[in-house]
Amino acid sequence: MNLKKGETAAGRAGLISVLLVIIKLIVGSLSGSIALISDALHSFADLTVDIISWAGLKIAQRKPDEKFHYGYYKAESLATLFISFFILYIAVNLIFEGYSRIIVVSEITMPFIALFIALISSLVSFSVSKYLRKIGETINSQALIINSKERFLDGISSIGVFVAILLNSYGIYWAEGVITIIIGAMILKIGILSLKDSIFSLMDISPVEEEKNVKEIIKKIKGVDDYSDLKLRKSGPFVFGEVKINIKKSASINKAHEIADEIESKIHNEISSIKSFIVHAEPYKSEKNKIAIPVLNQDGLNSKIMNHFGRTDYFMFLEINKKSINKFYFKENPYKKKKLRTGLDVVDFILKEKVNILVTKEIGEISVNKLRDNLVDIYKAEGGNCGEIVNKFLEGKLIEMKKPTRKKD
DSSP: OOHHHHHHHHHHHHHHHHHHHHHHHHHHHHHTOHHHHHHHHHHHHHHHHHHHHHHHHHHHTSOOOSSOTTOSTHHHHHHHHHHHHHHHHHHHHHHHHHHHHHHSOOOOSSHHHHHHHHHHHHHHHHHHHHHHHHHHHHHTOHHHHHHHHHHHHHHHHHHHHHHHHHHHHTTOTTHHHHHHHHHHHHHHHHHHHHHHHHHHHHTTOOOHHHHHHHHHHHHHSTTOOEEEEEEEEEETTEEEEEEEEEEETTSOHHHHHHHHHHHHHHHHHHOTTEEEEEEEEEEEOOSEEEEEEEESSOOGGGOBBOSBSTTOSEEEEEEEETTEEEEEEEEEOTTTTOOSSHHHHHHHHHHTTTOSEEEESBOBHHHHHHHHHTTOEEEEOOSSBHHHHHHHHHTTOOOBOOSOSBSOO
């Protein structure tokens, strides 16, 4: 993210605010329009907001050092906090000013010039608001986004001033006070919301949208059994995070690093606001398993084991939770009569069933490599039927196959 863009945007908005303040104050004083003078004060508030935004974004660009290992990004959140307090101050003053204007009313001179200035001010404020929002969303700057909202209200405020001056010219003098109170209330709401956001950011609140997206990415990564301790914290326009992922104990160190790197890479590529994300891979033995066993027939747990993995007639699939069988079912091997590359096709077939364990008597080298690449553990079948094999697996008596039993499937 280019924070320099944000700094430039805040500087440009500040120059526009200076011009609006001067013009509104002059015309407001000459015409006697309290609403236009109040709007000038509102523009002065915008100028202050621009200065604070500019300063916060400028400091946030400083690189991490020995004292601030995570950088100066929170300077942007701190700037937002100051902006919020200033917005609240202006809002309260406008409400009191509007109330006093209802009690003490006066006629406006030079109404046409005052109307023209209010209209131009509104159009300029809407344009600046759109510009600041675009830059703010591009660099994920909370200060600029809140600034853009305040500018939008400034545009609404100027429209209100236009209406108030128009009504005043027709003898409806109290309209100025009412509209000023309404404008103050709108600004007060923005101030409260921005204050809440800035405080939450300084307290390292976990950003909801980023958290949701990170969870979706982790769930789609093959080889992650589960995850825990997902922590995200907002620091200015950026987010820092970490997570623990559970990977099978049988997975190699290289495979664990590969999975962790894949998660980090996807998160950085798909979520631009995340500055740093660390994945800790933890060895894990799942209590939930799905087992595939090549069988000769479909006779429940009495089904006979088939010697050849790739040429088996059927596969029995069992879902096991801790020490019990939840359910089992059979599927016919669609590749049993295929002459070439049978093993690879059969591996793809059982992987579609989302198995994590294969129990077989014989298996070829290519099939073993592909199964291990997909983190499927392979055990040597010992026994005549599925019931005997499953009991041995639950008792931890099956031996894990470290190498293929044959060169071809």
